[in-house]
Amino acid sequence: MQKLKERFSLIKNVVLVLSGKGGVGKSSVSAVLATTLVNSGFRVGILDLDITGPNIPRIMGAVEQKILQTEKGWSPVYLDFEKKLGLISIGFLISKKDAVIWRGPRKHVMIKQFLQDVNWGELDYLIIDTPPGTSDEHISLVEVLHQAIPTSTLEANLSKLRIIAEEETLEEKTKLGAIIVTTPQEVALIDIKKEINFCKKVNLEIIGLVENMSGFLCPNCEEIHEIFSSGGGINLAKSLSINFLCKIPIDQRLVEICDRDGVRVLIDESSDKNNLRKPIRDSFKSIANFLKEWSNERKINNEDDEDDEEEDEQKNEKININKSKKKGNISEKDKIKKNRKKMESFDF
């Protein structure tokens, strides 16, 4: 557990990329978003946890690469000289046939190992590409992440109270949130609502919704043709009070980059294939800008910790923890067990 916490203390933001259904462009969005953040000067890691279909090595153009085992843990595959973009995929380690026959407990162990044993070093963003829907893998992932990153979970509240009780200063926290990728067709379906429900139930902040394959970008000009119904994503986001990050149109060049050239070309200034079209580039910049704002909110909140109002709150919390100590509160281990049972009992 200590090792897990140490790893994540070096990572500023952890972003899960989720989708209600397969094939909506979750991996493509994760990959291009990562390169957009790298081009803005950030250090980024992509963790591909899609056990049943780990596409990231192929999409990035890194299928032949191997993960190295070092004294400090698994070393990510780096796609640039400056090591600003690291990549770990379950696909580097297992064959597709093996992945499909894995049962729940084995997947849980593997997910925990991936979160604990990869030596990312310092990262601005860790982008986690997850399997479609809400499965056992998601529960395992969120559970381990909540242990690694004390945020707003029960355990987090406990550790926060403990820190205050011991009169230590609060450290800057790693931010944890999720981006949900959908398509105009999927918006009306129940899957995406299940995904949103999942996030709420497991205490995972929803950073926002991306509507992918929304309209068709003309190959000859930069006009976007609305070939399907559109606007569903914005309306859904509004009705559920979540942020709408952007629409990404269908674009032939994006398919070529994801399926043929490899997204790594987008961080290679010297490549003549580094030519994402402007409307697509703008969509990804919108997501990246939103992420930057979201990340900064944490810093403001932490600065706020020093405010008088927050001090009052801390005093109240101290009083509460003393009260609960007197009442003979159940142990932290029991709380974690209880929390896990709660997560497993959700009907997603």
Ligand SMILES: Nc1ncnc2c1ncn2[C@@H]1O[C@H](COP(=O)(O)OP(=O)(O)OP(=O)(O)O)[C@@H](O)[C@H]1O
């Ligand atoms: N905006 C887009 N325009 C054109 N093609 C796209 C777009 N987004 C994704 N695609 C294509 O759609 C296909 C599926 O994308 P991707 O593999 O990213 O989906 P996914 O949701 O991760 O799928 P899976 O459920 O298998 O993990 C790929 O061929 C990709 O190139």
